[in-house]
Structures are given as C-alpha cells and as structure tokens.
Amino acid sequence: MRARALPYLLLLPATLFLLVFFVYPFVEIAVLAITRDGSLSLQPLTTMATHWKFGAALGWTLLLAAIVVPIQLAMALSMATIVTKLDRGRSAFLYIFSIPLGLSDLAAGIVWLAIFEQSGFLNSMLHGLGIVDQPVLFLSYQNIWVIFIAIVLAEVWRATAIVMVILVSGMGLIPKEYYEAGEVFGASGWQRFWKITLPLLRPSLQSALILRTLAAFEVFAVVTALGGTTLPVLMGETYNWQFALQDRNVAAAYALVILGISIAATLFFLRVLRVPKGATI
C-alpha cells in the first residue's frame, strides 16, 4: 500500500506548487478578464479588442515570432552541429556562444540601444569611416522597420543560445552507431544531417521550439528599450494597461490573449513534431 502511494506522495509538493502558483493565478486572471467591478462583463475584452493599438500589437508580436524563431532555429542548429563536431575546445565554444544568456532581457535591449542610438556606436563608426556627415536617427517612428530589424537582431543575439544548449544535449543523445552506419553506406555529411540528426533530434527540437516561441510571444523588455511605444507588442500593452492605465481587467484580457496564442503554438508543435510511440531511441 505504502509503496503504491509513494509516487503520488512524491508528486504532491510539485502539484501543490503548480496549483498555488500557476492554476490559481490563471483562474484569477481569467475571472478578471471577464468581469468589471465584480460582475460579469465583456467590457474588458471589448475595450481591448477595440483599442486602436490592439491590432498593431497582435500583428507585430506574431510577425516577430514568425521571423525570430526560424532564424534562431537555423542558427542554433548550425551552432550545435559545430559544437558537437569539435574534438577540442568544445566547452570554450559553448561558453562563448552562451554568454548572452547571462544577460537580462532589458540589459540586452540596452546593449543594442547603445549601438543603434543617435549617439551610439553604429553612428560613431559610420561617422568615423566618413560614410555619414551627421548621426543618423535609426530608431525613429518614421522608420518603424528599422526598429523592427533592431529588435530581431537583439532577440536573435540574446536567445539563440538557449535553443543551442537544448539541441547540443539532444545531439549528444543520438547514438554514434547511426552515423557510422551512414558513413559505411556512403551518406554525405548533408545526408547524415537530414536523415539521421534531424529526425532523431525531434524531441529536443520540440521542446526548444515550444520554449522559444512562448518566449517570443512574451517579448517585452527588448522592445521597450529599442522601440519605446512606437512598436507595440502584446506584452508591452499588458504592462501599459496594468501600470500606466491602472486597469487590471483589460491587462488580464491581454494576458489571456497571450496565453491563448501560446497554447495554440504549443499544441501546433506537439502535433507537428510528435514522436510516434515506440519510435524513441
């Protein structure tokens, strides 16, 4: 009897933790989003959906995720492959690649702001090289696409390493025998990558993609640092409604939208990259 109860007992603390710190706040938020002054109301949701910035925030957030995540995936795959191939200096490379992970989002945003600002490094360099006469204003409301590109760069720089770390550990799990067999049958490097590494990497790819995509929907500090309010994103609007506008109901409605997209993205990756039962290594 005791032995049968043990696993559940061991799960109990984690379950309690999840209930108290995840499920309870989630229910609170969901309730907030559909009430106003304690009574049921769709007003927070309609206020959010009809606000003139909502469409832009949703659009920019989705676009950002759609561009950043594939770039990060491609870069992380190549970085992970390089690291796995290395015989010597492997940990040194891993260490250097993952330096940006040690910085907070905001710090990363500020680092890139220091580059793109009117008095920033990029302008000093261009001026020093005689390419421009006076500093160019890169991050202005007139060139919103430049702001967008700067955010993409900052995000890629900051968060590619986390994908790489997951992929490196995933690659470490692939048995050497598959590659040896591939070599024996004359598969080229590319073929081995496409036919062996990628399929067997599926579980790691899945977790890396889910993790990164969720983070991409929650992008905030980097955008705030580089774009201010010029380029609205969902998380920035949530913050704005909660703190600047002091309306937690509408902020909760935004949080629900982010949650909704996140669940949809997670289900998508779970489905697309699912590993059939019995096909695991």
Next chain:
Amino acid sequence: MRRSIATLASATLALAITAQAAQAQVLFWSTQAAPVEETQKMREQVLSGFEGGVDFQASETGPFLTRLSAEIQAGSGQIGVVGALHGDLATYADSFVDLSDIDLSGVTVSDAFLELGKLGTDEQKYLPWMQANYVMAANKQALEYLPEGADINALTYDDLIAWAKTMAEETGSPKFGFPAGPQGLKHRFFQGFLLPSYAGSTVTRFRSAEAETAWEKFKELWQYTNPASTNYAFMQEPLLSGDVWVAFDHIARLADAFNQRPDDFVAFPAPSGPAGRAFMPVLAGVAVPTSAPDMEASKALVKYMMQPETQVATLLATNFYPVTDAPLPADLPASARALGPAITAMTTADDALPALLPVGLGDLGGQFNQVYTDTFERIVLGNQPVRDVLDQQADTLRSLMEQAKAPCWLPDVPSEGPCPVE
C-alpha cells in the same frame, strides 16, 4: 569566557538598538523626486536633518497608488507620509488625517495653495510641499532666427511655428524639440498648454472646432520638430547635445542644461493661442494617511518639510520651488535663477490662463493621460484624420469622466456631476 559573553551581549544589545532605530524611521512614500539622482539628494541633503530618520522611497505613480490603496484598504500600513501631486492626493481625501493642528510657527504658506490642500473639505488634508511649472527653453543661437518683431516673452503659437520653420530651413535640420518619448511629459503639454490656449478647455471642448485647429497647428509645428523627439524624455539632454535648440518641458527636466552651461540658454514663457496663454502649474503636497504607524513622527516630518531651510534644500534637490515665503539664498544654481523669472513672466502675463493638473481621477489618471497621448500618436504620428480621431477619443474621454465621476477643474467651467465632454 566571561568577557566573550559580555561582548556578545553588548553586540546583541547594539543590534537591537539599531533595529529599533531602523523601525522608528518614517516611511516617506513619494511620486516626486523619483529620478535616482533626485532621490539621492532628497535623502542626503533634505531629509538627513530630520531627527529619528526618514526612509525616503520614490516610485512611479502606478505602483505608488497600488501600495497606498492597499494600505488604506487594509487599515494599517508602513507609509508615514505621502508626497504626491495635487491630482493624485485628491482621490484619497477621505483617507488622510487633518493636518491643521501642525504648528507651522512663522512659516507663511500661499493661501491659494492651502485652500487647494483642503480638497473641498473643512480639514487640511495635505500641506503644500513644493511647486513647479513648464516653460520653454532655447539655445541662444536660436534667437537670431526669431520671427521679426516677435517678443520672446509674449510669443504666440504662430510665432513659434514660424520660428521653428525658419530654423529648420536655415540650419538644414529641424531644431524644435518636444518630449514625446514614452517617459516624456507630452500629455501635459496637450492638457495644459495647447488645448486650453485654443479651446479654453481641457475636457469639455475636447472635440470642438477650436481643438481641431489646435491639433492642426501642432501638426504644422511637428513638421519642423526633430523626429528624434519620439525618443526624448528629458529635454535638457538634446538641448545640451545641440540636437535641439528650442524645447518645451517641465522645469525639473530642463535644469541640467542651465546648470551646466548657464550662458548658453534662455528660458521663456509658453506661447499663447486665441484663448489665452495657458499653462499648467504643478503643486505637490504632503499628507498623512490614517493608516500611518506613528502619527506623531509623521506630523513631525510634515512640519520639517515646511521649514524654510528644508524648502530651500528641496529646491536645490528637485528644482521644485518653495510654496512658503522661505527666503531664497543669493547663491542659487543657474537653473533656478533662469527658470524662476520665466515662470513669473508666464503666470503674471495679461493673457495668463492657468490649467490645473487633473483632479479627482484617481487610478484613472493614467487612462486620462493616455487619451491625449493616443490623440497625439494617431493625429500627428499616424496621420489619421483629425475630426475622426477627436470624435473617437472624445467617446473614450467621456466614459472615463463618467466612470471617475470627476467634476470639471480649471480651465473648464465647474460642473454638476462628471465633467461633460461636448
């Protein structure tokens, strides 16, 4: 052995005493002096003289109100003294103790400000603490481009537009600057300067034809405004770097420019429109919430804040001016010497039209400001049709005023019930 026990005992005792002292400190919870340098100066130069010690904590308005409301709702808390703007304090009138029993021995406070501090009750809900204003500042290089015959102390908005245009055309880059960044005080310009100058109103005539003209004028001015303005928070920095020659901002956000290069800049009144020379005086007050842990200490701190030396020290720390008759020292910093006369010129002008900071909006203050910021972003940055934007934003404004049940404040005509939006 005995000695070490004695040492241990005295160490414990010492610890206990310091812990006690730390606890006895009055928590001064403030929305003002929030920039780190100012907070530091408040602690070191203004509050260090208070016996018993002060724990000065400044925060953004949002978190500030959240904690204050929480403590008031709970009926007990740590906040001893609250320092905030008139409009923020007005919401909590019921939760502040009467301060009329504080003996200000010899300190004379402006009567008008004391009256505001009653918040419409018979009790002194807060004592005026310090005041500020918004002015224009210009690099002296800009003066030669002033339109012919224009008096810098009596400019109109048309003069300003003409001036900005000439500067942009003759220097090759737009030299007018405006604090339109996320942390900039742009909404105060629309609420207290632009709209009242044209429509004679901030709320009621929000979507009037005059308001439409005001926004058209601002759009015109924006053509000659440095496009980096949407990143500016404090105008002193672009003024110092030379990116901007003429700017509008809160005096506390211009002071550095005057202090660093006093000979290079001049301060002058905001321009006037058809309805007058509107400006927004800023009044901050100190109040004691009913939930304060130590009422005696709190009141002692309020009294301390009103003393002439403290008021002068506050001016030096925050660039906010005294509200009492505190004599100003002769060796004032350059910013105070330059900005003071500009404020006086503005407030005593023949066409002066004071417009108060929002009153009675409470935690809807942020959304109120957002109406003006959104209007600006849509009309000026987004190039949306002025009429449509004003109509839509007026709806938002109307429902906000109704939700807040806030009656009109200056310059709008007093109202029964929520301030109407025509």
